Amino acid sequence: MGFEPSGSRPVILDSDPGVDDALAIMLALGSPELEVLGICTVSGNVPLDTGTGNALKVLALLGRNEIPVYPGAGGPIRKEAVYATEVHGPEGLGDSALPMPCRSTSGDAVSFIVETLRARPGEVTLIAVGPLTNLALAEARAPGVLKKAREVCAMGGAVDEPGNVTPVAEFNFFADPDAARRVVRSGAKITLAPLDVTHRVALEGSQLARMPATHAGRFVKEAVRPAMELAMRLQAGPRFFLHDPLAVGLAIDPSFFRIETVFADVETEGDLTAGQVVADRRAFRADGDRTGLPVRCALDVDAGRFMALFLSRVFSEAV
Numbered sequence: 001m002g003f004e005p006s007g008s009r010p011v012i013l014d015s016d017p018g019v020d021d022a023l024a025i026m027l028a029l030g031s032p033e034l035e036v037l038g039i040c041t042v043s044g045n046v047p048l049d050t051g052t053g054n055a056l057k058v059l060a061l062l063g064r065n066e067i068p069v070y071p072g073a074g075g076p077i078r079k080e081a082v083y084a085t086e087v088h089g090p091e092g093l094g095d096s097a098l099p100m101p102c103r104s105t106s107g108d109a110v111s112f113i114v115e116t117l118r119a120r121p122g123e124v125t126l127i128a129v130g131p132l133t134n135l136a137l138a139e140a141r142a143p144g145v146l147k148k149a150r151e152v153c154a155m156g157g158a159v160d161e162p163g164n165v166t167p168v169a170e171f172n173f174f175a176d177p178d179a180a181r182r183v184v185r186s187g188a189k190i191t192l193a194p195l196d197v198t199h200r201v202a203l204e205g206s207q208l209a210r211m212p213a214t215h216a217g218r219f220v221k222e223a224v225r226p227a228m229e230l231a232m233r234l235q236a237g238p239r240f241f242l243h244d245p246l247a248v249g250l251a252i253d254p255s256f257f258r259i260e261t262v263f264a265d266v267e268t269e270g271d272l273t274a275g276q277v278v279a280d281r282r283a284f285r286a287d288g289d290r291t292g293l294p295v296r297c298a299l300d301v302d303a304g305r306f307m308a309l310f311l312s313r314v315f316s317e318a319v
């Protein structure tokens with residue numbers, strides 16, 4: 001297993017930009033193995049309109065205004081919307097101040113996902129790095145459509161790792177647990193990058209000084225700064241977890257990861273449990289007698305190898 005041949009893997013990136021979403025966009029567009037068909041946006045880290053504007057800003061920074069952007073759901077399926085502006089800043093891209101390009105979006109995310117998967121069954125990978133609302137709405141509109149994806153690579157959940165919003169829930173699954181359950185139960189080929197791996201790969205404060213003096217380098221430094229300062233205040237050290245880029249890494253080369261198939265489902269109820277990934281690893285049980293469906297979960301990663309790939313791809317051009 002290794003890198004995909006150049007341009008061989010068409011992907012749709014569904015995101016809630018968000019700083020690490022922006023880094024995921026930069027990694028995806030800097031990776032020759034991937035052909036980014038479009039970027040969908042969803043309410044999550046910030047309200048939908050803010051996140052959509054951020055996707056447009058980052059594409060302009062990269063000189064990639066030809067990549068279409070499709071806004072999606074303005075909130076979760078059932079729950080009240082929650083945001084993560086304490087991490088990403090009120091505008092969602094930290095302290096950066098990118099100009100808003102003069103261009104429009106290209107249509108509706110759910111329609112784009114459904115139409116693309118129907119037109120190219122088995123070919124397109126969905127890389128989901130925000131709450132899974134758009135994917136769940138696509139499945140509700142066209143039952144079985146997610147199974148037409150080559151793979152769903154999603155940043156979300158926590159299997160053996162504590163949560164980051166509650167003791168057991170990760171933000172994307174907490175923000176819309178109903179959507180996460182619908183996607184897990186869709187029967188699609190799902191590969192998760194849960195907190196089990198994303199808590200093992202972080203940009204460190206010491207790396208910021210070595211960022212290239214390019215537009216991309218300055219953007220990354222400014223974007224991650226507030227989150228790093230928050231981590232410092234929490235005595236967690238100046239670091240920024242590369243949650244969303246790791247989901248892109250699953251599509252680039254899964255050999256970075258140790259992936260285990262786990263029977264799992266998502267809890268949607270409970271003040272203490274909503275958004276929890278419930279993995280059935282009981283011994284002496286036939287698979288047919290387990291709770292949940294088989295989900296591929298990345299539970300370990302070669303952090304050094306991934307970081308080297310990330311830095312080389314994100315800063316590959318003097319942008």
Ligand code: RIB
Nearest residue numbers: 018020129170171172243
């Ligand atoms: O828990 C981390 C996830 O929540 C990332 O996708 C981050 O962008 C936020 O959406």
Ligand code: CA
Nearest residue numbers: 018021129130
């Ligand atoms: Ca995200």
